[in-house]
Amino acid sequence: MAGAVEIENFSYDYPDGTKALVDINLSITHGEKVALIGPNGAGKSTLLLAMSAFLKGTGKISIDGIGATAKNAKKIRSLLGLVMQNPDEQLFMPTLFDDVAFGPMNMGLDEGEVRSRTTDALKTVGLEGMERKPPHHLSGGQKRSAAIATILSMEPKIITMDEPEASLDPKTRNKLNRLLKSLSQTLIIATCNMDFAAGLCERAILMDEGRIIADGGASKIMSDAKLMQTHGLEVAAVFSRITH
Amino acid sequence: MRTRLGRSGFYAGLVKLIVFIRAASERSLKMHMANELLSVPVAIGTLGTAAAGLGLICHKAKSLITSDRFALMGIMGAFVFAAQMVNFQLPLMPGTSGHMVGAVLLAIILGPYAGAIAISSVVIIQCLVFQDGGLLALGCNIINMALVPTFVGYWMYRLFVNAQPSQWRLYLGSIIACVVAILAGAVLVPIEAAVSGVLRVPFYTFLITMVGVHIVIGIVEGLITAAVLVYLRQVRPDIIAECVVNSVRFSKGVLYMTLITAAIIVGAGLSHLASSLPDGLEWSYAERPDEPDFEPIISNESHAVAAVEDFQSRYSALPDYTIRAGAFGQSAPVETVEAGAGWQSFAAVFGSGATMGLIWLGAWALRKKNGGQNAPRSN
Amino acid sequence: MHHAQIDRISYQDSPIHRLDGRIKLACVLIFSVFVISLPATSVSILACYAIWPFAVLVVAGVPISFVLKHILIVSPFIAVLALSSLLYDKAPVIATFGPWRWETTAGVLRCFSICGKFIITMTALVGLVATTRFSDLLAAMAKLGVPHLLVVQLGFLYRYIFMLIDRGYHVLRARAGRKFRNLGFADELKTTAAIAGSIFIGSIDLAGRVNMAMQGRGFDGRFHRLTEMRIAGADYLFAATLTLYLVALQFLGRVF
Numbered sequence: 001m002a003g004a005v006e007i008e009n010f011s012y013d014y015p016d017g018t019k020a021l022v023d024i025n026l027s028i029t030h031g032e033k034v035a036l037i038g039p040n041g042a043g044k045s046t047l048l049l050a051m052s053a054f055l056k057g058t059g060k061i062s063i064d065g066i067g068a069t070a071k072n073a074k075k076i077r078s079l080l081g082l083v084m085q086n087p088d089e090q091l092f093m094p095t096l097f098d099d100v101a102f103g104p105m106n107m108g109l110d111e112g113e114v115r116s117r118t119t120d121a122l123k124t125v126g127l128e129g130m131e132r133k134p135p136h137h138l139s140g141g142q143k144r145s146a147a148i149a150t151i152l153s154m155e156p157k158i159i160t161m162d163e164p165e166a167s168l169d170p171k172t173r174n175k176l177n178r179l180l181k182s183l184s185q186t187l188i189i190a191t192c193n194m195d196f197a198a199g200l201c202e203r204a205i206l207m208d209e210g211r212i213i214a215d216g217g218a219s220k221i222m223s224d225a226k227l228m229q230t231h232g233l234e235v236a237a238v239f240s241r242i243t244h
Numbered sequence: 245m246r247t248r249l250g251r252s253g254f255y256a257g258l259v260k261l262i263v264f265i266r267a268a269s270e271r272s273l274k275m276h277m278a279n280e281l282l283s284v285p286v287a288i289g290t291l292g293t294a295a296a297g298l299g300l301i302c303h304k305a306k307s308l309i310t311s312d313r314f315a316l317m318g319i320m321g322a323f324v325f326a327a328q329m330v331n332f333q334l335p336l337m338p339g340t341s342g343h344m345v346g347a348v349l350l351a352i353i354l355g356p357y358a359g360a361i362a363i364s365s366v367v368i369i370q371c372l373v374f375q376d377g378g379l380l381a382l383g384c385n386i387i388n389m390a391l392v393p394t395f396v397g398y399w400m401y402r403l404f405v406n407a408q409p410s411q412w413r414l415y416l417g418s419i420i421a422c423v424v425a426i427l428a429g430a431v432l433v434p435i436e437a438a439v440s441g442v443l444r445v446p447f448y449t450f451l452i453t454m455v456g457v458h459i460v461i462g463i464v465e466g467l468i469t470a471a472v473l474v475y476l477r478q479v480r481p482d483i484i485a486e487c488v489v490n491s492v493r494f495s496k497g498v499l500y501m502t503l504i505t506a507a508i509i510v511g512a513g514l515s516h517l518a519s520s521l522p523d524g525l526e527w528s529y530a531e532r533p534d535e536p537d538f539e540p541i542i543s544n545e546s547h548a549v550a551a552v553e554d555f556q557s558r559y560s561a562l563p564d565y566t567i568r569a570g571a572f573g574q575s576a577p578v579e580t581v582e583a584g585a586g587w588q589s590f591a592a593v594f595g596s597g598a599t600m601g602l603i604w605l606g607a608w609a610l611r612k613k614n615g616g617q618n619a620p621r622s623n
Numbered sequence: 624m625h626h627a628q629i630d631r632i633s634y635q636d637s638p639i640h641r642l643d644g645r646i647k648l649a650c651v652l653i654f655s656v657f658v659i660s661l662p663a664t665s666v667s668i669l670a671c672y673a674i675w676p677f678a679v680l681v682v683a684g685v686p687i688s689f690v691l692k693h694i695l696i697v698s699p700f701i702a703v704l705a706l707s708s709l710l711y712d713k714a715p716v717i718a719t720f721g722p723w724r725w726e727t728t729a730g731v732l733r734c735f736s737i738c739g740k741f742i743i744t745m746t747a748l749v750g751l752v753a754t755t756r757f758s759d760l761l762a763a764m765a766k767l768g769v770p771h772l773l774v775v776q777l778g779f780l781y782r783y784i785f786m787l788i789d790r791g792y793h794v795l796r797a798r799a800g801r802k803f804r805n806l807g808f809a810d811e812l813k814t815t816a817a818i819a820g821s822i823f824i825g826s827i828d829l830a831g832r833v834n835m836a837m838q839g840r841g842f843d844g845r846f847h848r849l850t851e852m853r854i855a856g857a858d859y860l861f862a863a864t865l866t867l868y869l870v871a872l873q874f875l876g877r878v879f
Binding site for chain 2: 629630651652655656658659660663666667668670671673674677678681682684693694697700701704705707708710711712719720721730733737740741744745748749751752757760770771772773775776777778779780781782783784786787788790791792794795812813815816817818819820822823824826827829830831833834837838842843844845875
């Protein structure tokens with residue numbers, strides 16, 4: 001069986017020439033929960049975009065064995081769903097139902113299937129009964145959950161997320177943590193919040209300046225104080241208790 | 245029994261009134277048309293024209309606008325709302341602020357077809373969500389404020405401004421484009437009102453007022469549009485470059501000919517319209533000793549309007565008064581149709597008031613009984 | 624903000640809220656046509672026409688005072704034009720009302736007519752918008768034949784209006800926090816252009832990312848819609864009531 005995500009020597013430059021990603025090599029198997037950590041500007045978001053076939057760079061990216069090129073874009077995006085940083089950008093339809101049903105409808109499923117997937121996705125994130133609400137009536141935490149639901153309804157094998165815990169209060173953050181823990185999909189979560197990453201993922205990939213610096217067990221990498229500080233991060237509280 | 249409003253109460257009321265007028269005038273600077281300026285035939289005619297126009301534009305736009313620009317068009321419309329909030333002090337009028345309308349800017353950035361659709365949607369939302377302009381006047385408002393300004397503004401801009409304009413050219417072109425575009429739309433308002441015959445404001449007076457106000461608005465709009473384009477050129481030249489790529493092709497020669505022909509038609513039409521319409525039923529002019537020829541001109545051409553009004557008042561429901569067609573030149577007030585009509589009017593008003601009171605009481609009692617319904621639905 | 628309030632009121636529940644959007648839209652249009660077509664000589668019958676939108680709002684549970692205040696805010700332009708009738712129409716008339724006779728000009732009565740019609744048609748419009756969720760209104764318009772592109776446009780516009788208006792308010796507040804006097808006109812223009820320009824650029828970038836989100840969920844240019852609208856008995860009843868009401872008003876004053 002092909003790996004979930006296989007990236008070989010992938011590089012990408014911005015239109016103005018700055019190097020966004022430099023010689024990325026990584027391999028993620030199905031079912032893993034991976035934290036993509038690094039300081040701002042490290043290229044985490046860019047890497048997620050590349051995985052969803054939004055960028056044309058050099059090198060090879062395969063999602064479940066299929067090349068992430070513009071030609072395969074639709075197939076790739078039904079296998080890998082990206083939850084973007086700002087839920088307002090992900091919720092663009094007049095009602096929540098329309099948003100969550102958007103993906104399945106574009107996949108060409110019939111009406112009954114679309115409805116059942118939508119209801120299931122909303123139930124998973126705890127927003128059942130709110131189908132007819134417009135997005136701008138939802139709170140910040142509800143919008144986050146709704147954004148995740150829009151991807152869940154497509155039933156992808158892999159879910160990538162760009163800083164899902166940002167600007168959430170601790171209670172909502174814990175709720176999100178529990179939700180993500182309950183998902184069976186492969187998860188790749190880009191984040192600057194070490195505590196959030198540590199509580200969720202067993203593997204961590206550290207990026208800085210467009211390169212992969214370290215790739216291995218989350219606890220090993222995230223408890224390495226020197227490594228964390230060199231790359232503008234901090235040690236997760238749970239690990240600092242271990243090391244002291 | 246007389247009550248005297250205390251001095252402080254009077255001044256407080258006056259201050260409130262002034263604040264209200266200032267606040268309201270900041271919105272009404274847009275001057276959307278209301279239902280009541282139009283007659284039903286004109287309203288239906290303009291609704292039909294606007295619908296046909298939008299239908300044609302949407303049809304044409306399907307081939308011009310790729311699906312990845314849908315979000316952009318919608319969000320640009322929302323931008324227009326936000327931009328209309330940003331105001332600044334006008335130089336010659338202390339205490340008044342101006343703000344941009346955005347139609348021409350959008351036409352330049354998105355192209356005329358997408359721009360027309362975007363601004364039309366803005367006008368529709370203004371009518372539905374903010375009640376700016378009536379539902380029957382929507383056709384007029386779409387034509388006056390969306391369809392005409394975007395296309396006219398776009399063409400005028402493209403006539404004057406080439407791909408790499410100097411700052412001078414940009415400003416001049418923007419101002420000319422905005423003035424002509426906004427005037428073209430504004431001029432239609434008195435025409436639509438005059439053809440409807442509801443308002444009694446003399447056509448020329450209305451026209452001159454609208455033209456005067458909108459020249460100022462146009463100049464201000466042109467300045468802001470140019471300033472925004474200059475700013476964009478500095479900060480995000482890629483956006484400006486994309487506008488040039490997306491621009492619609494047209495032949496300048498054809499455009500010049502169209503403009504000249506249009507100007508001739510409009511000029512001739514306006515003068516004909518102005519002379520053939522009565523300047524209101526100007527009773528006060530019926531006795532102008534200094535111009536003895538004045539009367540015949542008015543009475544000849546007002547007969548049609550007066551006849552319609554006479555017919556309406558005879559057969560309309562519950563007329564409160566009648567204007568007699570033959571009452572020209574009389575300085576005495578005219579009697580109403582039937583003596584009993586006064587009591588009918590009385591009954592209508594008080595009967596309706598009582599009915600509304602009953603409805604309100606009924607609903608209140610029902611609500612009390614149900615213990616507060618109307619809570620938001622669960623979904 | 625009062626505009627957001629109408630949005631919230633439209634999510635309440637009442638027999639009127641549950642009616643089909645197409646029926647409500649058609650009814651408001653037809654009602655407005657009847658009111659506008661009243662000649663200026665029929666002023667007192669406007670009171671009878673006012674009953675309908677009043678009843679609709681009361682049954683729907685929309686606070687009347689809110690509606691009237693809302694209408695007052697959009698009234699200045701029509702108020703000025705109505706008042707102009709006082710200046711320009713000086714046909715002398717006698718109006719009778721109950722036991723009173725009043726010598727006045729046709730302009731005064733015309734002014735009353737215009738103001739009355741304005742209040743009534745606007746109230747009817749608010750009655751439509753305050754009882755219909757915008758998404759339902761859009762679906763109604765789509766079913767009634769509005770071009771697909773325009774419906775899509777309205778959907779996106781409505782979705783992002785409040786967000787951009789909030790952004791506008793933030794920027795204005797930021798400017799207020801740093802600008803303490805009137806700059807010269809040239810500088811005012813430049814700062815205003817910079818503000819509008821920065822909101823503009825933010826909008827373009829937002830649009831780019833929304834577009835990416837759409838592509839990310841497989842959008843290929845066509846919006847698919849699920850069938851959802853059905854006309855029920857209540858809708859027929861509503862339309863029938865309005866028809867009877869309008870027909871009855873036509874006979875009023877002509878029969879007796």
